[in-house]
Amino acid sequence: MPAEGGRVPLEREVAPRFADDEIARLEDVGYSFDGGRSWALSRVTLALSGRERVCVMGANGSGKSTLALLIAGLRAPDEGSVRLMGRACFSDGLPESEAYASARRQTGLVFQDPRDQIVAGVVADDVTFGPENLALPAGEICLRVARELDRVGGLDLAWRDTSELSGGQAQRVAIASAMAMEPALMVFDEAAAFLDVRARSALRRLAMRLCRVCAQVWVSHDVEDAADATRLIVLAEGKVAFDGAPSELLVDAERLCALGLEPPFWMRLADALRERGWDLPPVSSESDLARAIAAQDSGDGPFVLRATPLPAKTSQDSGDGPFVLEKPQVVGSPQDKRTVPTVLEGFEARGLGFSYAEGEVLHGVDLTVRSGELVAVVGATGSGKTTLARLLAGLVAPKRGSLSFKGIDLGTAKGRRGASGRIGFVMQQPERQLFAESVARDVAFGPENLGLSATEVEGRVSRALSRLGIAHLADRSPFELSGGQQRLVALAGVAALEPEAWVLDEPLAGLDAEARAAVSALIDEQRAGGCVMVLVTHDMDQAAGADRILALERGQVALEGTPKEVFSHARELEEMGLGLPKPLRFAHALRELGARIGEPLTFEALLAELCEGRRP
Amino acid sequence: MSARTLPAPPSRAPLAALDPRTKILGAVALMVLSFFVASPAQAILAVGLVFALLALGRLHVGRFAFSVLPIVVPLALVAALNLVFTRTGPVIWSWGVLSVTQGGLATALTYGFRVTLIVCFGAILLSTMPAGELASALSSLLSPLRLLGAPVEEWAFVLSLALRFVPTLGQEFQAVREAQASRGGTVARGTPVQRVRSLAALVVPILAAALRHAERLSLALDSRAWESGAPRTRWRPLRLTLADAFAFAALALYAVLLVALGSLP
Numbered sequence: 001m002p003a004e005g006g007r008v009p010l011e012r013e014v015a016p017r018f019a020d021d022e023i024a025r026l027e028d029v030g031y032s033f034d035g036g037r038s039w040a041l042s043r044v045t046l047a048l049s050g051r052e053r054v055c056v057m058g059a060n061g062s063g064k065s066t067l068a069l070l071i072a073g074l075r076a077p078d079e080g081s082v083r084l085m086g087r088a089c090f091s092d093g094l095p096e097s098e099a100y101a102s103a104r105r106q107t108g109l110v111f112q113d114p115r116d117q118i119v120a121g122v123v124a125d126d127v128t129f130g131p132e133n134l135a136l137p138a139g140e141i142c143l144r145v146a147r148e149l150d151r152v153g154g155l156d157l158a159w160r161d162t163s164e165l166s167g168g169q170a171q172r173v174a175i176a177s178a179m180a181m182e183p184a185l186m187v188f189d190e191a192a193a194f195l196d197v198r199a200r201s202a203l204r205r206l207a208m209r210l211c212r213v214c215a216q217v218w219v220s221h222d223v224e225d226a227a228d229a230t231r232l233i234v235l236a237e238g239k240v241a242f243d244g245a246p247s248e249l250l251v252d253a254e255r256l257c258a259l260g261l262e263p264p265f266w267m268r269l270a271d272a273l274r275e276r277g278w279d280l281p282p283v284s285s286e287s288d289l290a291r292a293i294a295a296q297d298s299g300d301g302p303f304v305l306r307a308t309p310l311p312a313k314t315s316q317d318s319g320d321g322p323f324v325l326e327k328p329q330v331v332g333s334p335q336d337k338r339t340v341p342t343v344l345e346g347f348e349a350r351g352l353g354f355s356y357a358e359g360e361v362l363h364g365v366d367l368t369v370r371s372g373e374l375v376a377v378v379g380a381t382g383s384g385k386t387t388l389a390r391l392l393a394g395l396v397a398p399k400r401g402s403l404s405f406k407g408i409d410l411g412t413a414k415g416r417r418g419a420s421g422r423i424g425f426v427m428q429q430p431e432r433q434l435f436a437e438s439v440a441r442d443v444a445f446g447p448e449n450l451g452l453s454a455t456e457v458e459g460r461v462s463r464a465l466s467r468l469g470i471a472h473l474a475d476r477s478p479f480e481l482s483g484g485q486q487r488l489v490a491l492a493g494v495a496a497l498e499p500e501a502w503v504l505d506e507p508l509a510g511l512d513a514e515a516r517a518a519v520s521a522l523i524d525e526q527r528a529g530g531c532v533m534v535l536v537t538h539d540m541d542q543a544a545g546a547d548r549i550l551a552l553e554r555g556q557v558a559l560e561g562t563p564k565e566v567f568s569h570a571r572e573l574e575e576m577g578l579g580l581p582k583p584l585r586f587a588h589a590l591r592e593l594g595a596r597i598g599e600p601l602t603f604e605a606l607l608a609e610l611c612e613g614r615r616p
Numbered sequence: 617m618s619a620r621t622l623p624a625p626p627s628r629a630p631l632a633a634l635d636p637r638t639k640i641l642g643a644v645a646l647m648v649l650s651f652f653v654a655s656p657a658q659a660i661l662a663v664g665l666v667f668a669l670l671a672l673g674r675l676h677v678g679r680f681a682f683s684v685l686p687i688v689v690p691l692a693l694v695a696a697l698n699l700v701f702t703r704t705g706p707v708i709w710s711w712g713v714l715s716v717t718q719g720g721l722a723t724a725l726t727y728g729f730r731v732t733l734i735v736c737f738g739a740i741l742l743s744t745m746p747a748g749e750l751a752s753a754l755s756s757l758l759s760p761l762r763l764l765g766a767p768v769e770e771w772a773f774v775l776s777l778a779l780r781f782v783p784t785l786g787q788e789f790q791a792v793r794e795a796q797a798s799r800g801g802t803v804a805r806g807t808p809v810q811r812v813r814s815l816a817a818l819v820v821p822i823l824a825a826a827l828r829h830a831e832r833l834s835l836a837l838d839s840r841a842w843e844s845g846a847p848r849t850r851w852r853p854l855r856l857t858l859a860d861a862f863a864f865a866a867l868a869l870y871a872v873l874l875v876a877l878g879s880l881p
Contacts, residue, residue: 074835101841109839115784116832119777119840121748124622128851130840141851146622159625161746163783181841395794425798432788433795435820445817449800449810479824493799 059260061482108178168199353400424499636753751776
């Protein structure tokens with residue numbers, strides 16, 4: 001069988017195979033999806049060299065994925081000229097298919113959704129697929145499959161079924177499969193967008209290691225990704241709006257915003273502090289800023305924050321031994337629950353459990369959510385978050401325990417039918433549910449099913465569209481919108497039900513700054529309007545804004561309480577593969593540098609603590 | 617610096633470890649032979665073989681029985697119709713116009729047993745054969761057609777991709793169905809107009825999803841240098857081993873025994 005004996009070299013220490021600008025050279029390139037009526041890319045000129053790690057950023061619909069496909073040789077432009085891997089691929093309006101084929105062989109591609117690029121049923125067979133297509137001898141294929149699976153830390157996955165892989169594992173296999181063709185360039189198209197925190201940082205670290213053997217194009221809309229790139233290209237409406245060193249752009253929050261990008265946390269904090277009169281040197285990373293703050297001199301020695309005393313570590317976190325997951329730590333105030341036996345105004349779950357044929361996915365979950373309350377459900381991939389969301393939305397029947405919504409028993413088919421239309425459910429990537437010929441017709445689907453009059457339906461549709469700020473899209477086809485716009489249309493389709501409760505599963509995943517703001521505003525508005533809100537998320541900054549947090553691990557409640565209470569268990573959250581909100585993480589970093597600071601969960605709280613703590 | 621080598625593949629049940637071509641041809645032969653089962657002695661031999669195969673395939677008997685039940689039960693009911701429609705031999709039971717003859721009972725039992733046997737062999741084949749193996753075995757078995765210019769390799773590859781995407785599209789379908797149901801859209805209720813609309817709300821997103829997956833997949837195939845008809849090598853070519861020879865010998869022995877038992881007076 002494969003790979004007995006011989007040890008194989010891990011690093012293919014190769015000099016760049018191409019001269020400085022020969023990996024890709026695009027000149028005046030234009031690309032249109034509709035025969036020239038509108039341009040996804042226009043007049044794009046750029047050159048990539050063999051050792052670069054280029055980050056391509058831009059808002060949803062800015063053309064960054066299209067650019068990635070052009071660089072990977074998978075699409076030919078409509079205009080301009082393209083040279084890839086040292087050969088002319090497109091010039092004078094004509095593609096050179098031979099040159100394109102050769103360029104594709106030397107380029108690896110990793111997409112957002114690994115399910116679309118895994119072709120075999122067994123991991124090892126997927127990694128060998130490319131080398132087999134290159135007609136390499138079996139011995140060479142054997143060396144490569146071991147080397148690449150080892151490189152991505154996936155040797156133990158070799159004989160696993162590809163359908164059983166988690167998102168992070170599948171992305172690593174996809175990388176190994178691409179690397180097995182020994183590409184000179186790897187293109188990552190939003191490869192981390194749908195991964196949880198732990199998988200995302202593992203993928204970033206892996207990509208950094210790949211830099212040693214090939215050039216990289218990393219497409220993302222998360223500005224934090226740009227920090228470790230050697231070069232940053234920002235697209236706006238199909239044009240190159242910035243091309244240069246990341247450090248040039250990552251000092252100018254206003255310019256980032258103008259380009260449709262969200263400035264990173266530390267940049268916003270530095271700007272806010274400067275506005276309040278702080279004299280900070282230019283900073284280019286989070287740790288830079290922490291050091292700059294800690295080194296603030298106020299005339300008499302180094303600046304030490306002193307406003308808030310160290311957090312009282314008394315009540316829950318008394319440091320008694322390791323964290324035991326078998327015993328859910330309900331760190332909230334349990335008396336709230338005992339006083340009200342049945343909550344008539346929201347969700348009430350007791351001992352809720354669910355299982356598939358393969359095993360139990362949810363066990364003994366207790367949860368109460370009242371009107372006007374927002375509960376964030378957090379947990380790593382596979383922790384049972386999505387199953388809990390489907391149960392709360394009345395889409396599946398609980399296998400064990402009880403679940404009710406406003407007194408309606410969701411354990412019975414009749415109850416679930418009765419709750420239909422009163423609980424708004426937003427699935428992951430809800431844009432997948434769009435079907436109608438126009439945005440307005442799609443949004444009207446829900447109200448029409450409720451049997452409302454035509455005028456009422458019309459009223460609800462226009463209210464829902466204007467609530468999400470997309471009234472101008474009403475007559476467009478949902479299929480010709482950008483990903484961000486589609487997400488808003490799908491949310492409008494749920495908002496038109498005017499539900500009393502919302503269950504949202506990762507509503508912000510994969511959205512750019514503008515769409516995120518629109519979705520967040522909808523959530524805030526519905527919560528203020530007295531809706532019962534349940535938000536499944538892996539974004540800890542979003543969870544920090546909730547009334548309470550429920551942290552799931554392997555189907556059980558591991559932590560429950562207010563954000564302040566839950567985030568005081570930093571180590572346990574870390575072990576669960578979850579992080580901390582950025583302001584809190586930053587405060588911890590400051591504390592390491594000797595500052596005395598509390599436990600701020602939000603940007604505003606951190607800012608207030610810093611300003612208050614500054615010596616006069 | 618050197619890397620670790622690939623771990624050995626997990627050990628498989630003896631039956632599953634056979635060459636996929638052996639498994640397919642063997643299962644087909646066993647299914648054909650099932651039509652020769654007519655006497656109790658032959659039936660005992662066949663049942664013995666089924667249990668032997670379950671043991672060699674390390675399949676759980678109870679779970680296996682449960683999995684074939686949905687196919688066997690309706691077929692057994694059809695076979696049972698022979699009880700009342702075949703009228704040969706002495707009557708052994710009658711009630712009004714209905715009567716059961718000895719010949720009817722024998723026919724019902726024989727046909728019912730044969731059909732069950734065939735389903736069992738088919739199910740054993742499927743539960744010892746991953747989809748990827750099926751494709752490579754078919755491509756090898758059908759390779760004579762290549763002489764006639766048929767793109768056998770491509771057919772087999774497309775088949776394996778289709779099988780790969782069945783679960784993915786299944787997940788999409790479930791997600792969209794639930795999302796539309798939460799908007800009150802279900803094909804099960806409502807006026808005909810509403811039902812048609814609800815059907816469109818299911819079918820259009822699934823078609824869109826299938827197209828989206830297909831488009832991405834074609835990009836993925838391009839980027840992995842897959843070209844229809846281009847020469848490619850195989851990492852693990854199919855190879856017949858001693859175990860396969862042994863399997864064919866056992867199959868021949870079974871056939872001989874079955875025929876011999878049938879020709880007993």
